Amino acid sequence: MSGGLDPRLLARAREVVAATTGFRDDAIAGEALERVVRAEMARGRAVGELLGELLRPDSPLAAQLVRAVLVGETYFFRQxxxxxxxxxxxxxxxxxxxxxxxxxxxxxxxxxxxxxxxxxxxxxxxxxxxxxxxxxxxxxxxxxxxxxxxxxxxxxxxxxxxxxxxxxxxxxxxxxxxxxxxxxxxxxxxxxxxxxxxxxxxxxxxxxxxxxxxxxxxxxxxxxxxxxxxxxxxxxxxxxxxxxxxxxxxxxxxxxxxxxxxxxxRPLPGELSPPPPVRAPVPRPVPPRRVSPPPPPPPALVAPPPMPSRMHLDALERIEEGDEPGAAAVLESLVKQAPDYLPGLLELALLRERGGARDAAFPLMRALRARACQLPPDALVEGPEALPARFYQASADAYLNLGTLE
Ligand SMILES: C[S@@+](CC[C@H](N)C(=O)[O-])C[C@H]1O[C@@H](n2cnc3c(N)ncnc32)[C@H](O)[C@@H]1O
Known part of the structure; x- marks a missing residue:
């Protein structure tokens, strides 16, 4: 129980808010939901009644919960x-x-x-x-x-x-x-x-x-x-x-x-090159039957460590599939193996931020900034997309609120 509130009610409140807004679970402020539910109960409403109302995502209670979690911070000529x-x-x-x-x-x-x-x-x-x-x-x-x-x-x-x-x-x-x-x-x-x-x-x-x-x-x-x-x-x-x-x-x-x-x-018509034509598979010739003795087995190979960008792509695929813990594990090992690979630092920092782990995101953003500052601003950094070092510095600055962009 969260402060005496029925956990089923809070869980349902979260579901309704996530489905309506698109918010990640960790971006939904639990205290805001609790405040709304508590106020309703103080008006004498029973848990069953509130649960019943939350079966309808367009109900007044659902709308009240959504309003409670929205963040409206804004100002003129921001960015x-x-x-x-x-x-x-x-x-x-x-x-x-x-x-x-x-x-x-x-x-x-x-x-x-x-x-x-x-x-x-x-x-x-x-x-x-x-x-x-x-x-x-x-x-x-x-x-x-x-x-x-x-x-x-x-x-x-x-x-x-x-x-x-x-x-x-x-x-x-x-x-x-x-x-x-x-x-x-x-x-x-x-x-x-x-x-x-x-x-x-x-x-x-x-x-x-x-x-x-x-x-x-x-x-x-x-x-x-x-x-x-x-x-x-x-x-x-x-x-x-x-x-x-x-x-x-x-x-x-x-x-x-x-x-x-x-x-x-959005590209102009005809600006993007058309996708390459799909080629029909070419039938492979059947190899002649081997008459000589088979070659000796190759010596055992030690697999080279995967390239940083390969690991990064693996992590991105996992994120797409919703496997964020798996992606985090891949990225953790990536930043250990290749601490100068800026896209890995940024990806892991953003993943930590999305997961609500700000304490983990901050040192990563600081490391990203320190490394990006050592490069010439226009130096292209290889990654899934080649981007200049100043992109990484600006992203870290914006996150750390260093105000160089605003
Ligand atoms: C932090 S404010 C940003 C305001 C402005 N765009 C800016 O950058 O200054 C976020 C706004 O997004 C709105 N918002 C959140 N989820 C939304 C959704 N699913 N559909 C439309 N607006 C949404 C919130 O109500 C809030 O007013």
Whole structure:
């Protein structure tokens, strides 16, 4: 029993929350669930009644539990390098495609700081005659209500994130800000779960930001959400994810810009080479019957240790299959055998983080940073994908909160 609460009830609460949000079990805050259940029981509700209500994932209690575990931390122009990249490269490329509208989507927008920042960026870069439209969606309806009010306090403005484009005016009290009407006019909000396909009427987008959302998701839920997001991109459109949210290029997309940006593009038609044709198997000639005596057996060979990237791929396959303990064992032995193999350090650190073992993730990220700093920033580091050393340093910095990116 957890503090006197029925474990069946808490287990069911976790299941309902995981199924609705896509969160990994360890990303679901147990105390938040307990608080909700305790409050219901204090109102005189019996365990059986609550269990019965949780049979319906759309019940008020289920919605209350989901709301309790969501994390809505956000601020204006978070990760400013994304907005700078859009202004210098992403938007000019979209304009070269010749559309008369720039469309953005902030998926998992919390209280709206991100979609308003995106709208301000698009408006500042759109030439006359090109319209701008931004959609902000979130599973948390109360956050969307805050977003629609468009008035924010000091917590939404951070020193680390400059106001890159005109976005708000400061109220007379000097503490609150209100979003400029021009930015507000082009920004709309709708409730949506990233596990469900995007609505057809939303159309396709030139830019989709989905940052600091997938970090809570299970691997399977993250893949589903990314597939939905990718399906909503125009050809050539960009998907921008948070720094440590994916460790490889999502299926069907190509990397765009420096790797630490975590920006991915939907290829233009014909841009990707077609898959190699499937060749019919060539019948093998039947070898003639051996007439000479068989050769002596080969001397016993000592198998060479597997290459770091082979072990890494083995671990990735295990992660795909849901065998995280197996993957962790392979990666542990990989970082012991090849402590300078940066992709292994990052993979294990992320696995530990996803498993809730921050104490184990921190030293790995510190080791990753120390080793990455010893390499020239543009030196390519071999791994499942060859990435420059600065990608590993930026990932470790972002994790350790060293603030070089923000
Ligand atoms: C930490 S905030 C990130 C806000 C913003 N993207 C940023 O980076 O500043 C995460 C948001 O994701 C939302 N979220 C979590 N799971 C979701 C899901 N399955 N579908 C849609 N939104 C979800 C939460 O409600 C929360 O508002």
């Amino acid at each position: 400013p390098e994304h907005f700078r990249f859009l202004a210098h490269e992403g938007i000019p490329a979209a304009l070269r495609r010749g559309g008369l509208m720039l469309r953005g989507w902030s998926a998992g927008c919390a209280s709206g700081e991100e979609p308003y920042s995106l709208a301000a960026c698009l408006l500042a870069c759109a030439p006359a005659g090109v319209a701008v439209e931004v959609l902000g969606t979130d599973i948390h309806e109360a956050s969307l209500e805050t977003a629609r009010r468009a008035t924010y306090g000091s917590w939404s403005r951070r020193e680390s994130a400059p106001q890159l484009f005109p976005l708000y005016m400061v109220e007379a009290d000097g503490r609150h800000v209100t979003i400029h009407p021009a930015v507000r006019r082009v920004t709309h909000f709708a409730p949506a779960n990233l596990l469900a396909p995007p609505l057809e009427r939303w159309g396709h987008f030139d830019v989709i930001l989905c940052r600091n959302v997938l970090t809570y998701f299970s691997t399977a839920a993250r893949d589903v959400a990314i597939a939905h997001l990718a399906s909503a991109l125009v050809p050539g459109g960009l998907l921008m994810l948070g720094t440590v949210e994916v460790d490889r290029v999502p299926a069907g997309l190509v990397r765009e810009g420096p790797p630490e940006l975590q920006a991915f593009r």
